[in-house]
Amino acid sequence: MIRVVLPAHLRTLARVKGEVTVEAGETPTLRSVLDALEAGYPMLSGTIRAHVTLERRPFLRFFACGEDLSHEPAGRPLPAEVASGAEPLLVVGAIAGG
Amino acid sequence: MSQVRVLAGTRKGAFILTADGKRQKWQVSGPHFGGWEIYHMKASPVDPNRIYVSQSTGWHGQVIQRSDDGGKSWEPVDNKFVYDGVPGTHQWYDGTPHPWEFKRVWHLEPSLTDADTVYAGVEDAALFQSTDGGKSWRELSGLRQHGSGPHWQPGAGGMCLHTIILDPRDPERIYIAISAAGAFRTTDGGKNWQPINRGLRSDYIPDGEAEVGHCVHHVAMHPARPNVLFMQKHWDVMRSDDGGDNWREVSGNLPSDFGFVIDIHSQEPDTIYVVPIKSDSEHFPPEGKLRVYRSRTGGNDWEALTNGLPQADCYVNVLRDAMAVDQLDACGVYFGTTGGQVYASADAGDTWAPIVRDLPPVLSIEVQVLQ
Numbered sequence: 185m186i187r188v189v190l191p192a193h194l195r196t197l198a199r200v201k202g203e204v205t206v207e208a209g210e211t212p213t214l215r216s217v218l219d220a221l222e223a224g225y226p227m228l229s230g231t232i233r234a235h236v237t238l239e240r241r242p243f244l245r246f247f248a249c250g251e252d253l254s255h256e257p258a259g260r261p262l263p264a265e266v267a268s269g270a271e272p273l274l275v276v277g278a279i280a281g282g
Numbered sequence: 283m284s285q286v287r288v289l290a291g292t293r294k295g296a297f298i299l300t301a302d303g304k305r306q307k308w309q310v311s312g313p314h315f316g317g318w319e320i321y322h323m324k325a326s327p328v329d330p331n332r333i334y335v336s337q338s339t340g341w342h343g344q345v346i347q348r349s350d351d352g353g354k355s356w357e358p359v360d361n362k363f364v365y366d367g368v369p370g371t372h373q374w375y376d377g378t379p380h381p382w383e384f385k386r387v388w389h390l391e392p393s394l395t396d397a398d399t400v401y402a403g404v405e406d407a408a409l410f411q412s413t414d415g416g417k418s419w420r421e422l423s424g425l426r427q428h429g430s431g432p433h434w435q436p437g438a439g440g441m442c443l444h445t446i447i448l449d450p451r452d453p454e455r456i457y458i459a460i461s462a463a464g465a466f467r468t469t470d471g472g473k474n475w476q477p478i479n480r481g482l483r484s485d486y487i488p489d490g491e492a493e494v495g496h497c498v499h500h501v502a503m504h505p506a507r508p509n510v511l512f513m514q515k516h517w518d519v520m521r522s523d524d525g526g527d528n529w530r531e532v533s534g535n536l537p538s539d540f541g542f543v544i545d546i547h548s549q550e551p552d553t554i555y556v557v558p559i560k561s562d563s564e565h566f567p568p569e570g571k572l573r574v575y576r577s578r579t580g581g582n583d584w585e586a587l588t589n590g591l592p593q594a595d596c597y598v599n600v601l602r603d604a605m606a607v608d609q610l611d612a613c614g615v616y617f618g619t620t621g622g623q624v625y626a627s628a629d630a631g632d633t634w635a636p637i638v639r640d641l642p643p644v645l646s647i648e649v650q651v652l653q
Contacts, residue, residue: 193317193342197358227358231342235362243341277341 186217186262187272191244194232194275198225203272212267214246215258232275243278285652286608287352288616289333290624291320294642296335298353301637303651305614305628308637314356315347322389322603322646325352329397330650334416336387336402344386346402348416352652359416363387363404366423372406373435382406382426389603389646391446395453403443407434407460409472422472425458430477430494437461437497437516444602445498450505457511457526462487462497465513467526478526482515486562499542500602504551512554512581514544514602519556521581532581537568543605547630548613552580555607555615555631557600566597574617576631590634591625598623603646610651618644 187203195201206220215238222229233240238258240246245254249263249271265271284303290296295313314320318337326332331352337345344363347356369382385405393399398415408426410419434441442461449455454471457478464479477493487495497516504510513520513529517540520529533539538558547553554577560568567573571594574587598621608614615627622641627634 191341193339196316197342197345227345230361231345234343236364241341241343280340 185269186212186220186266187269188217188221189272189274190228191275191277193277194228197227197231200225205269211261213259213261214253214256214273217262217273218258243280245276245278247274247276248272284610286610286614287325287650287652288606288624288626288637289323289325289353289646289648289650290618290638290641290644291323291336291603291646292618292622292642292644293319296320296323296337297638297641299624299637303610305608305610305626308626310638311353314353318345319386320645321386322648324390324392324648325650326392326397326400327394328392330652332392332397332415334390334392334400336390338386344384346387346390346416360412360418363402363408363410363419364421365408365426366421367427369426371432372441373433375436377435379432382408384408385440388442388444389446391448393453394448394450401446401448401456403446403458405440405442406436407441407443407463409443409446409458411472424468424473425466425475428466428475428477430463433494434460434463435495445501447501447503447511449503449508451508455508457501457503459498459501459513461499462495462516464494464496465498465501465511465526478522479529480527481522481529481531482520483518483531484516486516500544502544502546502554504546504548507551510551510580512544512546514541514556516540516562519544519581532577534577534582534584536575536584537573537586541600542602543600543617545605545607545615547615548607548609549611550578550613550630553578553630554581555605556584557605557617559599565599570595570597572596572598572619574615574627574631574634587627587631587634589632590627596621601645604644606647606649608649608651614649616647616649618647620644 208216288299295316297312323335333349335347371379374380389403391401402410445459447457511522521532572591575584598619605617620643
């Protein structure tokens with residue numbers, strides 16, 4: 185079970201409070217977690233990564249276990265602590281706006 | 283008694299303002315979708331409780347919301363706006379080729395005959411259609427693939443398709459407008475499009491009378507007289523009496539013919555409204571006086587409407603989709619400002635009062651009369 189922390193706007197859109205959890209296979213990757221997230225919460229499709237290219241939206245980043253995973257290949261296995269559920273995957277919005 | 287519902291899209295959420303037919307005491311509901319930009323929200327004329335909303339942010343892109351109960355509850359529907367085929371390029375500000383990239387939905391226009399059919403005008407300029415209540419979208423790509431597409435350029439606000447007008451006589455006949463490409467018309471439901479910009483003159487483009495390239499800010503049609511179109515261009519207020527084939531200027535005695543909004547009295551097809559803005563480089567009212575101008579002669583002769591509007595030190599703007607009229611007698615006129623005020627007139631513009639004063643910057647205004 186993978187724990188995912190979403191930014192506030194996406195928690196509101198998905199109508200969830202706090203963390204969400206998804207099943208993302210035996211060797212979870214960023215791609216499999218986002219696939220599972222979008223399958224469970226279809227309204228999030230296109231809000232974290234682009235619909236067709238599946239590229240991360242430019243004002244978002246991914247962190248886990250104190251590491252920036254934003255530029256890691258989407259198919260690379262996530263850290264063992266994320267896979268075990270000990271640590272969450274953080275989807276973080278850039279400090280921007282006004 | 284009738285109820286009036288004003289739908290206000292703002293930089294930081296949606297607001298729904300309601301009153302009875304007297305239009306004096308207003309209830310404010312919102313913010314809905316707080317923190318998101320609401321470029322536009324509009325209800326179906328077939329099912330007035332069906333409301334479509336364009337919701338977006340720089341972080342998370344585009345979301346489309348739908349309500350089937352007049353805005354009490356909402357459901358996100360499909361947000362997949364994918365251009366048909368290989369989109370190619372348009373011109374960038376400096377004239378270089380730039381790939382077509384979807385950014386947001388500027389305008390949603392529900393069908394006049396089917397609550398599940400709705401059109402979306404998007405940036406970069408294209409027209410999409412849903413026939414299942416927003417659950418899926420497809421591009422009507424004949425517009426973007428019109429031969430002039432590679433020559434279209436963005437205006438300062440982006441290359442947006444901001445105006446969609448459905449002809450009440452003929453569902454196959456649609457008018458759209460793009461900043462800064464101009465106005466276009468289809469007579470076959472969106473398969474083929476024709477630029478309709480003859481008579482426009484724009485001194486800010488190399489060929490001032492080019493077929494495309496004009497920065498049209500908004501176009502309005504009265505449903506009882508669908509061949510007559512009124513246009514607020516970047517500069518110039520224009521009129522066409524032949525469905526856009528030819529345009530003539532009707533700016534007349536306006537203090538400035540720059541502006542964004544234009545709308546038509548619901549019972550008097552020759553009574554039109556604009557809000558003059560000082561210039562393309564100073565987007566606020568001339569002399570710091572917020573004045574709606576009304577022409578009762580279809581243009582050229584204009585009177586300033588000031589009663590209830592600030593006449594000193596006012597430097598707000600009124601954006602292109604931020605004016606609407608209701609269907610009551612006397613006609614109600616509404617507009618929103620970048621200062622967060624929504625003004626209403628229940629007497630066709632003779633007197634004005636703010637419904638609310640302190641919303642986020644207003645991007646769009648629509649109004650419904652509910653029986």
